[in-house]
Amino acid sequence: MRHGYFSEIDGGSPQQSPASAAGAAAAGVCPFGNYGSLFASNAPSPGGATAAVKDLVGRIADARASGVDDPPDDEYGDVPAGYTYFGQLVVHDLTHSIAAAGRGRALPALKNLSTPSLDLDTIYGGGPVLCPHLYQPPYINPQPGSDDDGQYLFHLGRTAKAAFPQNWHLGHGLPFDLPRVDSGSHGIMYGRGQPAVTPLVNDERNDDNLILAQLTAQFLLAHNAVASYLRRNGDPSHGHRGLDSRGSFELARHVLLKAYRQIVVHDHLPRLLLPDVYADLVGGRIQPQDRLPVEFVFGAARTGHAMVRNSYTVNAHIDLESSRLGRLMALSSGSPNPSLPLPADWVADWSGLVEMPSNGRRPASRPQSARRVSPFLAPTFVYGQLKGRRTGIDGSLSFHDLWRCYQLGLPTGQECARRAFPKSPQRILQGAEMLPTPTFEKLHPAGKLIDALNANRRFLSETPLSYYLVQEAAVLGGNGRFLGPLGSHIFATAILHALQVHPQPPQGQRALTLRAIIAGKGVKTLPELLGIAGQSDVELAETIAVALQ
Numbered sequence: 001m002r003h004g005y006f007s008e009i010d011g012g013s014p015q016q017s018p019a020s021a022a023g024a025a026a027a028g029v030c031p032f033g034n035y036g037s038l039f040a041s042n043a044p045s046p047g048g049a050t051a052a053v054k055d056l057v058g059r060i061a062d063a064r065a066s067g068v069d070d071p072p073d074d075e076y077g078d079v080p081a082g083y084t085y086f087g088q089l090v091v092h093d094l095t096h097s098i099a100a101a102g103r104g105r106a107l108p109a110l111k112n113l114s115t116p117s118l119d120l121d122t123i124y125g126g127g128p129v130l131c132p133h134l135y136q137p138p139y140i141n142p143q144p145g146s147d148d149d150g151q152y153l154f155h156l157g158r159t160a161k162a163a164f165p166q167n168w169h170l171g172h173g174l175p176f177d178l179p180r181v182d183s184g185s186h187g188i189m190y191g192r193g194q195p196a197v198t199p200l201v202n203d204e205r206n207d208d209n210l211i212l213a214q215l216t217a218q219f220l221l222a223h224n225a226v227a228s229y230l231r232r233n234g235d236p237s238h239g240h241r242g243l244d245s246r247g248s249f250e251l252a253r254h255v256l257l258k259a260y261r262q263i264v265v266h267d268h269l270p271r272l273l274l275p276d277v278y279a280d281l282v283g284g285r286i287q288p289q290d291r292l293p294v295e296f297v298f299g300a301a302r303t304g305h306a307m308v309r310n311s312y313t314v315n316a317h318i319d320l321e322s323s324r325l326g327r328l329m330a331l332s333s334g335s336p337n338p339s340l341p342l343p344a345d346w347v348a349d350w351s352g353l354v355e356m357p358s359n360g361r362r363p364a365s366r367p368q369s370a371r372r373v374s375p376f377l378a379p380t381f382v383y384g385q386l387k388g389r390r391t392g393i394d395g396s397l398s399f400h401d402l403w404r405c406y407q408l409g410l411p412t413g414q415e416c417a418r419r420a421f422p423k424s425p426q427r428i429l430q431g432a433e434m435l436p437t438p439t440f441e442k443l444h445p446a447g448k449l450i451d452a453l454n455a456n457r458r459f460l461s462e463t464p465l466s467y468y469l470v471q472e473a474a475v476l477g478g479n480g481r482f483l484g485p486l487g488s489h490i491f492a493t494a495i496l497h498a499l500q501v502h503p504q505p506p507q508g509q510r511a512l513t514l515r516a517i518i519a520g521k522g523v524k525t526l527p528e529l530l531g532i533a534g535q536s537d538v539e540l541a542e543t544i545a546v547a548l549q
Contacts, residue, residue, distance in 0.1 A: 090268070278492070372481060
């Protein structure tokens, strides 16, 4: 399964939208393949992609490890840990980059395999017509007396028996995993004995780790709940007008797309962007771009890695020592010999990851927090080697995030800041300002990183964009509570572009424009989305009706 299928939804914009994909696909070209640049520059890459520079950058990459998850004690508040992975899903929805090798000394040519729109193609692919393997065939849920053979529900995966003996009592075989191609499915198996664990999802990157995979499964469950209600009961916003399978699929996708876009704008971005930049975004004071900026793909989008904790409380059945990041990544198909299908005692309890509201039986939850954005990373990202995973890339994630800036010749962080804020030199960090701040020097074991940075002084004034942005957050973003001015601007510009391109809605429904999303009703927070799958028919009817107002 691969990202980048062209959506069936007709586009509502003359820009590069899923709509234009059909004709372009027939012509054999990728209509949304090129990135733009906010800060195009003829300046050389930071220090040049030489072997000597690679060695120095490698030393800095190796010095960033810290297992400290606790945030600093300050007045800025914290972001619940689940939003780290919602942000990862958003990035996957917008970009899946490949780099074709350039000739001679030419820089690699970048292409995007994803639609640069918040259209959930990372979940839906091209829909049941273009990606039928993602959806349950009609015979699984036949409609008595109906000749409508449309597919409208996602496949789901079922949990395996508990991994730990003390959790033997937990029920297994429940539909809380990603669907996987294994010996218990419809017959695909690699070799003998060991079943395949390939996720039956449009974007395999969404099975990168346990929490992201569980979040993806929640989107599948939410769609199925809404689509099943619509197929059985009709559209509650139009007097329960009957819908066939195709109609129920399209309307359910519209409901989920609206919820998703509203969560990005109303719930995710206010937790990430500096308040004044967020106000500029929703107030229409940011200049839209024709293409997704490359500075987002290899800069601002990478800041999410700094938010990943070293360990998580996944649920009440798994102790914290057993749920370190490396273990969560082993519970995914991207790792060698993964522990899949998902054991029943590893199903995520979302009350520990986001602020789930009180439901009458339990009080509102107090989730664990994401890490503050800073140059320090969880040890798995520093010591773990990506080559063992499907990326095939040498080195750690820490090294990869830095080195790609050199390989691709991106402008330095300082160059981008000078172009973004020509009248505000105080916003440009360099020299000693690029060293760990006192807050993070106190919080993390910082001596090794300080030594590595001081040994490569050029790095402090010609800083790779991905590193510059995490340090900027630490210095100018409220001790890493928000992205800094440059990071917030790049991220907001990318999201604005992604919202300018909106899918064509089903007949009779309003287009999901930025203005409509800002003023929209219905699901606006991640906890609300996570609650959809457990709603009764009465509750679903209200959720759908409000969303379609």
